[in-house]
Amino acid sequence: MVGVMKATFTISLDCEGKWGVADNLTGNNRKITDSKLREAYGYIFDVLSQNEIKASFAFTSMFSVDERVINEYLEKFHVLSERGFAWYEPICKMISNNDFDGWIGLDFFERARKEGHEISWHGFSHHPLGKNISRDVVEFEVVAGLAVAEMKKLNLRSIVFPRNAVGHLDLMSRNGFVCYRDSAERRLGFMGNKYLRVINEFNLFSKSERGGVIVAKNDISGLPAGDFLNWPSGPRSIVPDSLTIKRWKNMIEDAVRYGGHVHLWFHPHNLITAPRMKFTFSAIIQYVGKLAAMGDLSTCTIRELHENFSEKK
Numbered sequence: 001m002v003g004v005m006k007a008t009f010t011i012s013l014d015c016e017g018k019w020g021v022a023d024n025l026t027g028n029n030r031k032i033t034d035s036k037l038r039e040a041y042g043y044i045f046d047v048l049s050q051n052e053i054k055a056s057f058a059f060t061s062m063f064s065v066d067e068r069v070i071n072e073y074l075e076k077f078h079v080l081s082e083r084g085f086a087w088y089e090p091i092c093k094m095i096s097n098n099d100f101d102g103w104i105g106l107d108f109f110e111r112a113r114k115e116g117h118e119i120s121w122h123g124f125s126h127h128p129l130g131k132n133i134s135r136d137v138v139e140f141e142v143v144a145g146l147a148v149a150e151m152k153k154l155n156l157r158s159i160v161f162p163r164n165a166v167g168h169l170d171l172m173s174r175n176g177f178v179c180y181r182d183s184a185e186r187r188l189g190f191m192g193n194k195y196l197r198v199i200n201e202f203n204l205f206s207k208s209e210r211g212g213v214i215v216a217k218n219d220i221s222g223l224p225a226g227d228f229l230n231w232p233s234g235p236r237s238i239v240p241d242s243l244t245i246k247r248w249k250n251m252i253e254d255a256v257r258y259g260g261h262v263h264l265w266f267h268p269h270n271l272i273t274a275p276r277m278k279f280t281f282s283a284i285i286q287y288v289g290k291l292a293a294m295g296d297l298s299t300c301t302i303r304e305l306h307e308n309f310s311e312k313k
């Protein structure tokens with residue numbers, strides 16, 4: 001290796017509204033409404049543009065369209081639901097009841113596109129696409145997702161798997177996807193334990209990724225899984241904001257020193273149930289923006305990260 005590579009920073013956002021929680025529409029998830037989504041997304045867009053940072057907005061296809069398009073799929077959702085794929089049941093109910101509050105993110109999709117962010121794919125209806133999921137369902141999700149993309153003249157190249165359940169990579173690659181955000185659970189077995197993940201939020205010695213991309217089979221690259229920006233709700237609310245900010249600054253400093261990579265992700269709707277995240281998010285993004293302006297760090301989308309690594313191979 002020649003010298004130290006320049007540090008890179010990526011931010012990806014899982015954009016899904018209520019599609020992401022179709023199997024649990026109770027409790028806190030009821031707070032995901034159109035007006036609250038508008039506030040959360042608006043905040044994120046403003047912070048990113050003030051700091052001149054482009055992110056990867058991973059949209060669930062159905063969250064990127066209007067009611068009319070959602071209605072067109074009702075029949076297909078019905079058939080799948082009747083075949084026993086329970087994910088589609090509450091979706092059919094929502095469409096039949098004409099109850100779209102929290103399910104439509106068309107305006108956010110359009111703003112993301114207009115402001116030059118990458119649009120990445122986060123499933124069609126957010127049905128998990130992991131290796132244990134029936135091929136039939138995965139094929140339906142991919143074909144329908146690409147149909148929506150075509151309608152929008154969108155060239156989808158990267159995937160953030162719903163629930164981070166990675167699978168069916170051959171099918172994804174055959175359909176034009178070149179990279180995906182890997183799952184931390186897959187990489188680090190112990191991190192699958194949610195209590196250990198909370199404890200890890202107190203770890204100020206987390207390092208940046210220094211390993212580069214994992215080139216998987218089927219010509220599709222698994223990119224570093226990144227870290228979830230702490231969502232201070234439930235047990236996670238005990239983590240002080242100052243500590244979260246310090247932890248991220250340390251990881252970013254490590255990246256600058258060693259030419260590493262840092263990837264931050266969360267769901268924009270997390271800001272609804274944990275408004276404190278606005279503060280940690282803007283502090284981290286301001287810090288990244290400052291380093292990027294000084295030339296110490298490059299910010300890149302998932303797709304650009306893949307392209308940068310491919311060039312160096």
Ligand SMILES: [Zn+2]
Nearest residue numbers: 014020162163
């Ligand atoms: Zn999701």
